[in-house]
Amino acid sequence: MTPQQIHLVQAIRDVVRREERAERTAELVAEALRPFLAVPDLLREDQRTGDPGSYTQHVLHVEPDGSFSVVALVWLPGQRTPVHDHVAWCVTGVYEGVEHEQRFTVHDGSSLVPTQQVTNPAGDVCGFAPPGDIHLVRNACTTKAISLHVYGADIGTLGTSVRRTYDLPVRAAV
Numbered sequence: 001m002t003p004q005q006i007h008l009v010q011a012i013r014d015v016v017r018r019e020e021r022a023e024r025t026a027e028l029v030a031e032a033l034r035p036f037l038a039v040p041d042l043l044r045e046d047q048r049t050g051d052p053g054s055y056t057q058h059v060l061h062v063e064p065d066g067s068f069s070v071v072a073l074v075w076l077p078g079q080r081t082p083v084h085d086h087v088a089w090c091v092t093g094v095y096e097g098v099e100h101e102q103r104f105t106v107h108d109g110s111s112l113v114p115t116q117q118v119t120n121p122a123g124d125v126c127g128f129a130p131p132g133d134i135h136l137v138r139n140a141c142t143t144k145a146i147s148l149h150v151y152g153a154d155i156g157t158l159g160t161s162v163r164r165t166y167d168l169p170v171r172a173a174v
């Protein structure tokens, strides 16, 4: 880890050890993450590398007790996630570029209903916790986008924060 990453992990650890309810933990971690989005040397060059095949996850830290993980996601232009939800609370912060998030609810277990849309430029943070955390995230700019994600889970073991993906038709918003 870079020295700045060590500082970031310590700030997150201080919050997670308070053992608040998940939504509150996510809010506090978001505030802890926010100032690091303006640190220019936070990531090593290899942690800023994208892959033309898919958005790329670089694991920066997994807490030894599995209570949280920190990753950098690198998105090349046009790259996106599937519609998905999460195993635990999540915090995202845009480090470079612009990301767009489309949130959904599931209708009758058979279709997706779009709800809020959020466009997040560099510096924006967002924290949330299941349930009601179904979304799709994409790079919304013409250059590389990088975001930092903190998950209340052991990504070293799980490999991903995704609980499940939703391959359902999207119906008009009501």
Ligand SMILES: [Fe+2]
Pocket (backbone or CB within 6 Å): 084, 085, 086, 135, 137
């Ligand atoms: Fe997500």
